[in-house]
Amino acid sequence: MRDNLVEILVGEVESSLQRYNQSYNGMTWREKVLLLVNVVGSIKKLGVNSNPLAARVGARERLRLYLVEHVNIKLTATELQVVSGISEYGRRIRELRVEDGYKILTGASNDPESGIILSPSEYLLISKEPDLEAARRWRIANRIRRETQGGSKAKLLAYLLENVGQIITSEELAYVAKSSEFGRRVRELRTEEGYAIATKFTGRPDLSMGEYVLENAERLSQPHERKITFAVQKQVYERANxxxxxxxxxxxxxxxxxxxxxxxxxxLEHVCGGANTSENLIVLCNRCHDEIHAGRLELPEQLL
Ligand SMILES: [Zn+2]
Ligand SMILES: [Zn+2]
Structure with missing residues (x-):
């Protein structure tokens, strides 16, 4: 049946091209174009039927099968267009990447640190197994983006609370917040609302630039400890190594x-006139911090 279909399609392409070749000089521009449209249509169907099993599924699944069968091989955009049979194959690939968690690199977003060099029209699947955790995160991000009421700060907080202790990238935060102002909003969550959101500069030097972690959902800093500007926080953490x-x-x-x-x-406690300046601030782990506030530990002299 399928072989038969392929034969029919190839026959259509051959006869159309033959007619084109024979009567090229006698045809109007439009007649020529319409004949080529036939050829393109048949070729497209041939592409979809290039694998009989894959011909039975949708374009996105067909792309997935092709990518998985050719893992770690550079594939061209034209190739993927032929396999999918649709012109919007790029969008389907993006869905495979963000919704299903497949690690598909493209030259359009080349990562120089990966050591893989791709041109803008090349694609490369680097692992057969999708990253299910990334896919889960994307679904959460998408839901919060659509459904959480309030501005970008409310959306960011909802997303951070769903991912306590996990490293979140600025790319994810920008997506959730629907705003490039997400950085400022995250700082407000830390400095004004007291959330323990750590970065490379505020307690987590192991993180890279552009990574954030809400370290603990319950542990809000005391009101007197809020309103310390990011610049001062950064300075205090730096000084304390x-x-x-x-x-x-x-x-x-x-x-x-x-x-x-x-x-x-x-x-010097804020209520007692202690200022939000770096001279009056030190870094403590939360265990020592609680002991100090409970009066069970005293700061050594060199810190006073
Ligand atoms: Zn400590
Ligand atoms: Zn304190």
Whole structure:
């Protein structure tokens, strides 16, 4: 049946091209174009039927099968267009990437650190197995983006709360927030609302630029510890070498399930006139921080 279909399509292409060749000089421009449209239509069907099993499924699934069968091989855009039989194959590939979690690289978003060089019209699937965690995250991001009421700050908070302890990229945050202003909103969540959102500069030197982690959903900083500007926070963490100034704990010493995080503490309490300046601020792990506030620990003299 399928072989028969292929024969018919090839026959159509051959006879159309023959007619084109024979009467090229006698045809109007439009007649020529319409004949070529026939050829293109038959060729497109041939592409879809190039694999009998894949011909039975939709364009997106056909692309997926082709990519998986040719993992780690550079594929051209034209090739994928032929396989899919649609001109919007690019959108389907994007769906495979973000919705299903397939790691498909393109030259359009080349990652120089991967060491793989692709031209803008090349695609490369780097693993047969989709990243299900990335796909799950994308579904959450998409739902929050559509359904969470309020501005971009509310959407960002909802997304961070769904991913406590996980590394989130600025790309994800920009998508959720529907705004390039997401960085400012994230800072507000940290400095004004007290959420323990860490970055490379605020307690998590192990992170890369553009990565964020909400370290703990319950642990909001005290009102007196909010309103410290990002610049001052960064300076205080830097000076402390991103470690607790009481016990020396830092992320470098972190082991799985260690609940500790780093926080900023006012040496002279804000209510007693202590300022939000770096001279009055130190970095503590939350364990030491709680002990200090409970009066069970005292700051050593060199920190006063
Ligand atoms: Zn404190
Ligand atoms: Zn400590």
């Amino acid at each position: 991103s470690s607790c100034q009481m016990c020396g704990w830092s992320r470098v010493k972190w082991k799985k399930n260690d609940p500790r995080i780093l926080e900023i503490h006012h040496v």
